[in-house]
Amino acid sequence: MPANASVHLAHTRLTLSQNRFHFDCEFQAGAVTAIVGPSGAGKSTLLNLVSGFERPDSGTVWIDGLDVTRLPPAERPVSLVFQDNNLFSHLDLFTNIGLGIHPGLRLQPTDRVAISQALERVGLAGYERRLPGSLSGGERQRVAFARALVRRRPVLLLDEPFAALDPALRSSMVALLSDLHRETGSTVLLVTHDPRDLERLAQYVVFVDGGSVLVEAETARFLARRDLPPVRDFLGLGPQVEPSP
Numbered sequence: 101m102p103a104n105a106s107v108h109l110a111h112t113r114l115t116l117s118q119n120r121f122h123f124d125c126e127f128q129a130g131a132v133t134a135i136v137g138p139s140g141a142g143k144s145t146l147l148n149l150v151s152g153f154e155r156p157d158s159g160t161v162w163i164d165g166l167d168v169t170r171l172p173p174a175e176r177p178v179s180l181v182f183q184d185n186n187l188f189s190h191l192d193l194f195t196n197i198g199l200g201i202h203p204g205l206r207l208q209p210t211d212r213v214a215i216s217q218a219l220e221r222v223g224l225a226g227y228e229r230r231l232p233g234s235l236s237g238g239e240r241q242r243v244a245f246a247r248a249l250v251r252r253r254p255v256l257l258l259d260e261p262f263a264a265l266d267p268a269l270r271s272s273m274v275a276l277l278s279d280l281h282r283e284t285g286s287t288v289l290l291v292t293h294d295p296r297d298l299e300r301l302a303q304y305v306v307f308v309d310g311g312s313v314l315v316e317a318e319t320a321r322f323l324a325r326r327d328l329p330p331v332r333d334f335l336g337l338g339p340q341v342e343p344s345p
């Protein structure tokens with residue numbers, strides 16, 4: 101499996117009750133791309149089309165040049181980390197992470213070592229037998245990252261992974277993600293509400309508005325866009341002042 105993979109949504113259309121989506125965009129292999137936009141714009145839906153939790157009514161989802169449109173989520177080369185980190189509360193951390201490697205927990209000795217190493221990498225060495233309920237929110241989020249790490253998938257999908265964390269924890273998780281990306285080189289699609297994440301983490305930005313992509317640009321170019329009201333709102337710039345005649 102390659103370390104990373106490009107992702108391409110080609111003319112993908114989807115209708116969910118009254119909401120229509122039309123995505124046509126590409127994500128660079130090995131880069132971090134931030135997906136931003138107003139609440140309800142369709143950011144999570146875009147991620148769901150990549151992960152396979154939603155299937156488009158028409159169009160094609162390509163990952164690493166392969167048409168994955170009809171593949172179920174488990175067969176796609178992706179890992180996911182959500183805001184609420186999706187850990188099984190009755191299973192210890194070793195098992196929670198092991199399920200990321202093999203859903204039936206048929207683990208090889210090398211997998212066992214990889215689980216311990218992943219816990220160590222996220223600052224939780226020796227926590228194998230702890231239950232998620234005995235951890236803080238930030239620690240649970242670290243476990244979710246450890247689980248994504250051991251899966252070694254070329255594409256990592258992150259849906260507001262820092263949203264529930266206090267500012268100090270948030271900063272340390274941003275630093276951790278940045279380190280992990282440097283080490284693994286995987287393709288990262290990061291949904292975030294925080295403009296600060298763009299400069300700190302992302303090489304590219306995809307701005308979603310009203311169910312489709314309004315801007316697709318390198319981060320510096322995106323941050324220089326002052327002409328589009330939804331982008332100004334997101335960047336906290338306020339309305340554009342017209343020069344007086």
Ligand SMILES: Nc1ncnc2c1ncn2[C@@H]1O[C@H](COP(=O)(O)OP(=O)(O)OP(=O)(O)O)[C@@H](O)[C@H]1O
Pocket residue numbers: 116117118119137138139140141142143144145146
């Ligand atoms: N399964 C579904 N059925 C019907 N409507 C849906 C479904 N999933 C999402 N929607 C609607 O589609 C729109 C886009 O939702 P989505 O979660 O993709 O937005 P978002 O940009 O991620 O928003 P937020 O930033 O608030 O999380 C919303 O109006 C949402 O209510």
